[in-house]
Amino acid sequence: MIVHVNGALLRFTDYRRVISVAAPTVEAALIKLADEYQPLRTVLFDRRGRPRATHRIFLNGELLKPDQLASPAGDTDSVELLLAISGG
Amino acid sequence: MPRWSCYEIPVDTGLFTPLGLQPTAVCRLGFNAAGRWLGQHAISHRRLVAEHRTGLVVWSAQLAFDEPVGFFDADCLQMRVTARVRGAGTQLECVVEVGGPLDARARLQACCVPLRLEGDPALSGIPARLGPEVMAAFRPDEIESPPHRSPVPALRIAVVRDGTAQAQGRMSFVIRRHQCEVADQWFWPEAVSLAAGAREELVQAEAERVPLLLSALRTPVRRLDLLFNRPFFLFDEGAVRSSAYEWEGRLVFIHELVGSDKDQPRALVTEQFSLPKERAWD
Secondary structure: OOOEHHHHEEEEHHHOOEEEOOEEEEEHHHHHHHHHHHHHHHHHEOOOOOOOOOEEEEEEOOOOOOOOOOOOOOOOOOEEEEEEEEOO | OEEEEEEEEEEEEEEEEOOEEOOHHHHHHHHHHHHHHHHHHHHHHHHHHOOOOOOEEEEEEEEEEEOOOOHHOOEEEEEEEEEEEEOOEEEEEEEEEEEEOEEEEEEEEEEEEEEEOOOOOOOEEEEOOOHHHHHHHOHHHHOOOOOOOOOOOHHHHHHHHOOOEEEEEEEEEEHHHEEEEOOEEEOHHHHHHHHHHHHHHHHHEEEEEEEEHHHHHHHHOOEEEEEOOOOOOOOOEEEEEEEEEEEEOEEEOOOOOOEEEOEEEEEEEEEEEEEEOOOOOO
16 A cells, blocks of 8 residues: 655654555554654554554545554555644 | 743843734743743653653644733843633643733633653644543642633634624645654644734735724734644645735734645634724825
């Protein structure tokens, strides 16, 4: 699937905005993405390995709830990662 | 008595326009002043973030100018700042006065929403009440129960309902890194800069048809109100949708800052200018 990375997350993907990831589900894609871009791991996942609630994850424009991250997704599906707010 | 911090800063030409203090500069100085107050009287901004996992995001701000202060008025600006907790720990409000040697000329009131930070390098967080260890740093008279309510929604309704529409415009922008803070999120005073830029474009485009608009270039802004919905981040694309009205003897600009995706509202900025009593073009 095609993962779109935005804004405050860009520095954790070496400023790559569009990344192709081969994975069967959205969650698997995020894990694979974090394997490829190690600094992203602690940003995307908490200590228990769960995606942090501070991120908004969209599949083809639809906001996913945490229990929907196991949704299957194909090569042409689009996933968008957004950080809702940060506290600098 | 709530505690105040008072100090002075030397003026430099970059803080001013020919019309007086730059509103964006006042917002930047004001945010820095709030950080100074926190460091002197409560917990420094750095420690709030690093040790207490508490971030602060400006949600609402009002900036009012009395008589303009100019670069040649004094060697230093007098800064006065205080802060208080409101809404049972859901808001931190700062009041900053900037003035010349004798009196305050500009007053900034900024209301921040505390965030509980996740602890990750992106400084991601969710809105939360201030923790008890942070609340303990404030005196009882620096804690106020009623929350701050933004005047912007009611002002916007009144201006659109009762004012006379003059002109409309749209200006696109991309958020660059020099417009961001430490987390690659836009620094809130940029909303003032973007709104002012959009207003200047609108005036230049429409002043021949609507000469009244020139007041917004000839005279300094008297009052600014800001309300934030969602932040912009690095490289986000957006637009300022500006509308100008004559309302209650004032020239008022309503600027909607929207994301490029479906024009999602991110912030609302209103600027008010005094109108001359006699207008040569009437």
